[in-house]
Amino acid sequence: MKSIGVKQFLHVRTADHPVYHPEGNQLTFITNYSGLPQVWDLTMSKGWPTQASFTDERVIFVKYIPGTNRRIVGMDVGVNEKQQLFILEENGELMPLTNSPEHIHHFGGVSPDGKYLAWSSNRRHPAFFDIYVQNLETYESERVFKGDGLFKP
Numbered sequence: 001m002k003s004i005g006v007k008q009f010l011h012v013r014t015a016d017h018p019v020y021h022p023e024g025n026q027l028t029f030i031t032n033y034s035g036l037p038q039v040w041d042l043t044m045s046k047g048w049p050t051q052a053s054f055t056d057e058r059v060i061f062v063k064y065i066p067g068t069n070r071r072i073v074g075m076d077v078g079v080n081e082k083q084q085l086f087i088l089e090e091n092g093e094l095m096p097l098t099n100s101p102e103h104i105h106h107f108g109g110v111s112p113d114g115k116y117l118a119w120s121s122n123r124r125h126p127a128f129f130d131i132y133v134q135n136l137e138t139y140e141s142e143r144v145f146k147g148d149g150l151f152k153p
Contacts, residue, residue, distance in 0.1 A: 015040075017061050021069070028052070028071065030059050039073060039088060053088055061107060062088070065136065066114040072097075074107055085119060087136075097134060098141075104129075108153030110136075118153035 016037075018029040027042045031049070039053035039062050053059055053073065060074040060083060071088040082104050087095040098105045100123060108118035108131070115136055120129040124146060131153045134141035145151060 019062060019064060022064055022066060028062055028064070030062060039071065052092060053094070054092060055094065063107065063110065065110050066112055068114055072107060072110065072117065074105070077101060085117070097139065106152060120150075120152050 013031060013033055015029050015031045018027055020027055025044050027044075029040055029042070029049075030037050031040050032038075033040065033049075034051060036055075037058040037060070038051055038055065039059055040049040041052050042049040055075060057075045057077055058079065060076065063072045064070070065072060065087070069090045073086050073088045073094070074083045075086065076083045082101060083106070084099065084101060085097040085105050085107060087097060089095065097117065098119065098121065100121070103121050103123045106120045106129065108120060110117050117134045117136055118131065119134065120131050122129050124130055124143075125148075128146075128148050129150045129152070130143050130147070131145040131151050132141045133144050
């Protein structure tokens with residue numbers, strides 16, 4: 001019987017969190033092709049995906065903003081699980097949305113018109129997650145619900 005070394009298992013690639021572009025002509029997903037989970041795009045007319053994000057941190061999720069090519073991504077620093085939310089622009093630039101690295105942020109969703117983002121965070125207290133709504137044009141956020149519990153929009 002032929003033995004298999006551990007080397008092959010150290011190079012296993014994954015692809016997670018697939019989402020379709022709003023026009024349906026592209027599949028976006030997170031993969032570790034580059035060694036770190038990043039956003040990649042597979043255009044239906046091309047044969048191989050292209051990398052869309054280039055960060056020093058792992059990307060946790062990706063979602064499209066309706067009616068645009070812009071995406072919301074979640075990342076944490078050094079796998080500290082204190083997820084921050086960003087806009088991934090078409091040119092690959094990241095625009096910080098939550099920018100509160102000492103707190104955890106959970107993505108909730110984007111309004112159908114693409115103008116508002118909902119998320120929850122433990123900004124008020126480490127054990128409690130309140131709900132926030134953020135304007136994606138002005139980037140101003142407002143807490144819309146607070147309570148002693150883990151709330152998700």
